Amino acid sequence: MSETADALPADAAGALRQVLGEDRLLLDPADRWTYGYDNSRGQSLPAAVTMPQDADEVASIVEVCRRFRLPLTTRGRGTGTAGAAVPSEGGIVLSTERMDRIVKIDPANRLAVVQPGVTNTALQTAAGAHGFFWPPDPTSADYCSVGGNLACNAAGPRALKYGTARENTLGLEAVTGAGKRIRTGTSTTKGVVGLDLTRLIVGSEGMLAVITEATVKLTPLPERIATVRAAFTDIGAAARAVSRIMAQPVVPRALEFMDSSAVALVRERTPGGLPAGTGSMLMIEADGLADHLPGSLAALAAAVGNDGLLEWRATTDPSEAKALWAARKALSPALRSIAPVKVNEDVVVPVSEIPALAAALEALADRHRVRIVSFGHAGNGNIHVNLLGTPADRPRLEACLEDVFREVLALKGTLSGEHGIGTEKRRFVSLEIGAEELALMRAVKSVFDPDGILNPGKGLPEPA
């Protein structure tokens, strides 16, 4: 917890007040504290919280930050787990909560135009009324903002079939760190004019520009969903099934897995659900036309085969589906209840390396005397590795975490599939990305943000 740069120069306060009035500028410490954290462990007191209502006001706030060299941290709803929305160097928080207008749902062109503060669920509801959805589906959908989803390139189970935020964004309006209002991308699903600034800004964690409007690509809702719970003897069998599923043309809309620790934890809490001897579990969803689903389920069952399979339960009935998901949904509350400290990472390895990662995690759990429970988006190799312990275990958890990252990179994986870097993983980035590439990224950041005011201390590590 830091209070760096807590003091706002009086002139800066005056300039911000001129832009925002009294109501949308928070200067009282009690108010400011509530904008000083996200869903990571980080917390830091900003000097002021601003709540612009439109792009002009955003540009004015950026101008004030430039003039007074104040750090500017853009904040959606603070649901991120990596600390990207924590004002770790103080300065100004720009909350997008008052920019929550759905500008347009355009079914004929399969797109929506939204302000950044619209929640993911609000967008889904508005699109759903026209028979569409927006693919990114983070667990925090009810609370998180589309702007935050774009900043972090958020995803979720559906990314397997429908892509992440990056693949589902057509264009952006934004204000750069130099205070320039820009418009990137197109209103069309194809376009190759100029350099692709849209996908550069998506996933840049507020380091390049403040997004003021997004044109996102919508996808037609499926007619029906089929749900499968498949129990396996061990993680190797489950991972082989994942590879075979991914090699045939029925791409699941979800392909989630639980390792043996996760299965054991669920069995402790909700006995009777899974067959004896279950060492790993897959949840599989297929979607499409109702009359496609029997064929899809048959293809998935054929791909899975009998290799280590203990049980295959499939349904297209929504309430039965809910019952099948119960084991998986029981996991997160169980994790919270068994350990006061949970370090939840979202590493990615090539799908074929999931068993190797599982073996490595078992060895690390032993070596560091840490309980590790893993689950996640198996079709992408995106594994949520949870290191569990008490506050006193922190040093051991941290040491173990660093070894987890090294194993992931040795398996040609990546440190984060959807949570991002923020402050939490920043010190590990140079294990994955080389010095030349980091130098390029820093230089690109400087192009957008020459004064270094946008989200300093995040994402990219300092030069060595």
Next chain:
Amino acid sequence: MSETADALPADAAGALRQVLGEDRLLLDPADRWTYGYDNSRGQSLPAAVTMPQDADEVASIVEVCRRFRLPLTTRGRGTGTAGAAVPSEGGIVLSTERMDRIVKIDPANRLAVVQPGVTNTALQTAAGAHGFFWPPDPTSADYCSVGGNLACNAAGPRALKYGTARENTLGLEAVTGAGKRIRTGTSTTKGVVGLDLTRLIVGSEGMLAVITEATVKLTPLPERIATVRAAFTDIGAAARAVSRIMAQPVVPRALEFMDSSAVALVRERTPGGLPAGTGSMLMIEADGLADHLPGSLAALAAAVGNDGLLEWRATTDPSEAKALWAARKALSPALRSIAPVKVNEDVVVPVSEIPALAAALEALADRHRVRIVSFGHAGNGNIHVNLLGTPADRPRLEACLEDVFREVLALKGTLSGEHGIGTEKRRFVSLEIGAEELALMRAVKSVFDPDGILNPGKGLPEPA
């Protein structure tokens, strides 16, 4: 045709000879001319042609170009239509034809690693042996290189369902204009560490870096394809059908259209194929499991309905499918035979604006006394507008073309969906992209290519 910078300094020739030997350095003008053009109208004599075999040699060539301030134009197979591979400012052509190795097909992880000179078809064949394909499917697939596909963000009909090159690339190895060897992206389908340099380089037309290796995402081959030829009274009816098709969950793998001029041209040449009164035609393909296709066809037919529909012919038999495609395939040869000069653009408009674009094109054809024939990828709104005439008509064609671009932009479209900018559309880019955005793009280019040696005179217009 220009011969700028035709002379290579003797020291530069010596340095290149040291890297490449005699065999892979072409200095004879007759040899050099054959590397001076692509499928645009441009042609220009390079001072030397280099044929590196690996990334080390590419880095050495870039070093020589930096030292002697020589323009460096990377060339795949020269099938691009926008002039991006033409060495318009002379200097060195770097042909990737000797870097044509498929490094790895990795079915378990649904990826392939290839050198840039591998042809699209060679990649498809190698992936096909494992039951996969790479989605980009330009017409020139048999000849064009994967590196060229990436440089132009190439696509084709399948992009509608499976995305363009940008959505189907996981990572790159490249040499920047500063001579730095870099590695971008991941070997996984998710990853949010650092800025997304991969998708920035894809579509950058050789202006940022020379791609030396690509990790591309593979997709499982469908079990079967269903093909539909649907004839409509007019383009409005066809376009409304396209919007309805795109609003339901069966995403076609192709949704191609022909306007009334294209239909008329085909009917002149191959009478008897299409019903009387056909004013527009759609070719629709659905793919997936064999037993999905009846349901898919029924859903597509329901979406199309009877609104202006004259004929609906569907088949899952490959030879019947070929017969249905005959009318569409007859179009390109017909276009070549009726007019010695054909300006073929690939503009994009929002799908709902296709009828407005068609009306605008009719008016422009009248006003400029130019025959215009349009067809293309209707589901993306990506329309190939062909302006036909004789060499004497060039000025009229050019004037008409500029008006076409203005209409497209007025309809919130974009100048190019898949061909790119190169030299041909460069002077129009500032109609679409604002000054601030162009300044950012030029600055990003300078980060990668501080000396401005990579493909000068392409893509981004000079500052005003």
